């Protein structure tokens with residue numbers, strides 16, 4: 001079921017945790033909410049879940065207005081960072097809990113509950129541990145049980161708040177691959193919060209990048225990485241260089257000499273150019289932005305250059321395939337040709 005968020009915001013006293021945002025989560029997709037601490041990810045997730053009332057706007061589940069419905073009425077499956085399993089109940093009973101608590105009229109009979117719980121435990125690969133208590137499980141196993149428990153109510157959507165946040169790095173990587181497979185098998189619309197860019201880019205069909213209570217960009221992992229829409233996204237996702245300059249007549253120039261590059265839709269004013277290290281080529285000085293090589297090192301089969309662009313305070317990092325050409329030497333004059341870049345007005349950089 002797709003979820004549409006229209007003009008939904010949340011204020012806590014003086015703090016705008018979430019400025020009014022619009023967002024569509026298409027049915028069956030695995031979507032990441034990615035951003036630094038305090039950017040409003042958890043607030044947005046809790047608003048969608050019905051754990052917090054909205055200040056304004058609407059939340060639609062399919063064609064139904066769910067804005068005023070409770071968590072239970074929305075039928076969302078929610079998994080928290082800290083497992084939140086009942087410590088005195090076995091794995092089996094933890095998963096069965098949501099089914100046993102249903103109002104009598106919609107409660108399945110005992111045999112159906114057993115069949116369903118065993119099926120779910122098979123799905124999360126925990127069938128062999130069904131009689132254990134949570135204390136006797138690893139962190140990753142507990143999160144898989146939490147996921148099975150969330151799935152037991154046949155949720156319309158699965159909401160996961162930093163589900164692997166408390167696990168060590170190796171288990172995190174294993175579990176996120178497992179979650180991708182789980183999602184592909186079940187096809188359930190899933191939204192998960194993370195501040196780990198690698199996790200979001202590897203796992204999600206779509207990444208929603210947030211900062212300071214706003215959505216900065218919403219797109220495929222490739223799109224948000226290769227075509228960042230704002231200076232924040234450039235900086236937050238992967239490595240980027242910033243070159244200060246000016247746009248005149250639609251062309252960006254870093255200083256007096258060298259070639260200008262088109263600034264696209266931006267016509268004039270002080271500007272900052274953003275480019276990723278691997279989107280820059282080394283050419284003759286007059287054919288690009290003139291610079292002097294200040295450092296050369298090799299790293300895992302790549303050549304990393306640092307170059308001082310004339311008139312710039314910050315050096316520019318260039319990441320080249322190793323065998324491409326003879327390595328430039330420290331002190332050499334070069335030109336930097338930008339394959340992919342974006343120019344933003346300086347005020348927003």
Ligand SMILES: Nc1ncnc2c1ncn2[C@@H]1O[C@H](COP(=O)(O)OP(=O)(O)OP(=O)(O)O)[C@@H](O)[C@H]1O
Nearest residue numbers: 012015017035036037038039040041042043044195
């Ligand atoms: N119950 C609350 N009362 C007051 N302020 C709150 C409350 N919940 C969140 N905030 C504030 O709202 C802002 C957004 O918080 P939120 O938890 O949504 O961010 P987040 O991106 O999920 O961060 P983290 O990754 O650290 O969990 C923060 O400034 C936070 O301090």
